[in-house]
C-alpha cells in the first residue's frame with residue numbers, strides 16, 4: 001500500500017505548507033492551518049494526473065432511472081415532519097445542537113422506535129451501561145437495535161459489514177477517528193475525513209446515516225459548519241435548557257422543505273412529541289392581566305399561537321433598561337421608537353422587558369403587533385381582552401403591514417377559540433380572509449390599535 005500523503009492548508013487563503021504553523025505565512029491569519037489528505041494510500045480518485053475511467057458514464061436526463069425516493073417513517077412524527085415525510089435511503093443527516101440539549105436522547109428514541117429496520121447505534125461518548133440506563137428511562141419493547149461503543153471508523157466499517165444494519169446512528173462525529181489521518185479526534189481534518197467516509201458508506205449501500213454533531217457556545221471547537229456542505233440534511237436542535245421545550249429545525253434539506261420544524265418536550269421519560277404546540281405555549285391563567293398579548297405566528301409551515309409578555313415600568317436609573325427574551329432586542333427598540341415618535345407614547349424614560357412564553361425564539365415579523373399591544377397594555381395597566389389575538393408587522397412609520405398566509409393564521413386562532421383577530425387592513429385587500437366564529441378586525445395605524453384596545 002502506497003504511503004498516504006498529507007499537507008497543511010490555510011482555511012483562509014488556501015496557502016500550502018508541509019508543516020503546521022500557528023500563523024499562516026501567506027495571509028497572516030492565526031489558527032487557520034488544517035491538515036488534509038492529498039493522496040490516499042490506494043492512489044485512488046484523489047491522485048492527480050492519471051485519470052481512471054470509471055463505470056459511471058455521462059447520461060442524458062431521460063436515461064436516468066426515476067428514483068421514486070421512498071421514505072421510511074421513523075415512528076417519530078415530529079422528526080418525520082422535519083425530514084420532509086420520513087427517511088430517504090442513502091441520506092446523510094446531521095443533527096447539531098449544544099451539549100445537553102437532547103440529541104442523544106432523540107437518536108436513541110429513534111433507534112428504539114423505528115420498525116422494520118435493524119439499527120446500529122454507535123456511541124463514542126457514552127458507555128454501554130449508560131446507554132442501557134437511558135433506554136430503560138425512555139422505555140422500549142424488543143427493538144431490533146444494536147449498540148456499539150467504538151470510535152475508529154475502520155473497525156466500525158468491519159462491524160457494519162457483518163451486521164448489515166438498515167440505519168446507522170453515530171454519536172458523535174467529533175469522537176470518530178480514521179487511521180488515514182494522525183490528528184486527534186474532533187479536529188477539523190478528522191471530522192471532514194470521517195464524515196466523508198460515512199458519506200461514501202451511505203451513498204454506496206443506500207443505508208441512511210445520522211451524524212450527531214456538537215456546537216459549542218463559543219464556536220471554538222471544529223463545529224459541524226464544515227459538515228453542512230457534505231450532508232444532505234442539517235437538523236438543528238435548539239431550545240432553552242431551563243425550559244422543557246425543544247425545537248428541531250431543518251436548516252438544510254435536499255429532500256424536503258428547509259423551513260419545517262418539530263417541537264418536543266423533554267420529560268423524565270425522554271422527549272415527547274408536541275403535535276399541538278399552541279396549547280402549551282399559551283400560559284394558563286384565570287384572570288386577565290395587563291402586558292399580555294397573543295400573536296398568531298407561523299413557524300416553518302405550521303401556525304402557532306404564541307404569548308408575548310411585556311413589563312413597562314419607570315426607569316430606576318438614568319438610562320432605561322430594555323431586555324428581550326426570545327425576541328430580537330433591536331427590533332424591540334425599533335418598535336418602541338415607532339410608538340414614541342409616531343404615536344406619542346412616552347416610553348423613553350421607561351424600562352421595558354419583553355418575554356416570549358415557553359422559552360422559544362420567534363423570527364416571524366407577524367409578532368410585531370402583539371408586542372406593541374403587550375407594551376401598551378402594560379404601560380397603561382389595562383389588560384388586552386383574552387379572546388383577542390394579533391397577526392401583523394409594524395413598519396417604521398407606524399403603519400400596520402400585511403403578513404403572509406393570513407388565512408392559516410386566522411384558522412388557527414379560530415380553532416383555539418379566539419373571538420377576535422387584529423390584522424393589517426392591507427391584508428384584506430389582497431385576500432378575503434373570513435372566519436365563521438372569529439371576527440377579523442383590520443387596522444392601518446398604531447393609533448387605531450390603541451383606540452381599538454383601550455377605549
Ligand code: TYD
Nearest residue numbers: 099100101102103104105266267268269270
Ligand atoms: P442528551 O440527549 O444527553 O443531550 P446531548 O446528547 O444533546 O448532549 O440529553 C441530556 C439532558 O436531557 C440531560 O440534562 C438529562 C435530560 N433528560 C431528561 O430530562 N429526560 C430523559 O428522559 C433523558 C433521557 C434525559
Ligand code: MG
Nearest residue numbers: 103104125171
Ligand atoms: Mg450526547
